[in-house]
Amino acid sequence: MNKFHVCDRDLDTASFEHYQQAEALALDTETMGLVLGRDRLCLVQLCDPDGYITAIRIAPGQTAAPNLSRLLENPQITKIFHYARFDVAQFQHTFNTVTQPIFCTKIASKIARTYTGSHGLKSLVQELEGIELDKSSQSSDWGNPHTLSPDQLQYAANDVRYLIPLRQKLITMLERENRWVLAQRCFDCLPVIIDLDILQFKDIFDHK
Secondary structure (H helix, E strand, O other): OOOEEEEEOOOOHHHHHHHOOOOEEEEEEEEOOOOOOOOOEEEEEEEOOOOOEEEEEOOOOOOOOHHHHHHHHOOOOEEEEOOHHHHHHHHHHHHOOOOOOEEEHHHHHHHHOOOOOOOOHHHHHHHHHOOOOOOOOOOOOOOOHHHOOHHHHHHHHHHHHOHHHHHHHHHHHHHHOOOHHHHHHHHHHHHHHHHHHHOOOOOOOOOO
């Protein structure tokens, strides 16, 4: 099976069945911007422990991707994100899909790597994997699926390629520092926080 391919609107049957066998999947999204509800979902990337990567091009106005949603909702597959709060909210807003269970490498990094303030994916991959990511395509037009460049697709693939090994290394650090249970409790809180984000509640935990 080809290690990287592109689908339109949803996973094809062969890829869906392949991913269904995984214990964990790495996921990421590309959007037209960072404002939920204004900036639409354009691309979804997935990677399994074997390094099999799929990019799904999402059409303007699309509100369903049944195969993708079934994977996101499968309780037997851990979904790994870097900053899950954003990506999971996009899936819930766009497809009315509640993703579970979740592992967030950004949350895990902030709890485990308290010796640094650098918790972006580039910094995390550089320290734990010894690889420097090229982020030059991060701010680009993801909205036209017919003109995605090789550089954009390579960037999108790299955003999921390292998440699975990062997860295991972060779990090792969290367990060593007796913070793994705390991290899991944070992951369990994400659905509530995402519901608040979708409803545009702000600062409800602040004392004002």
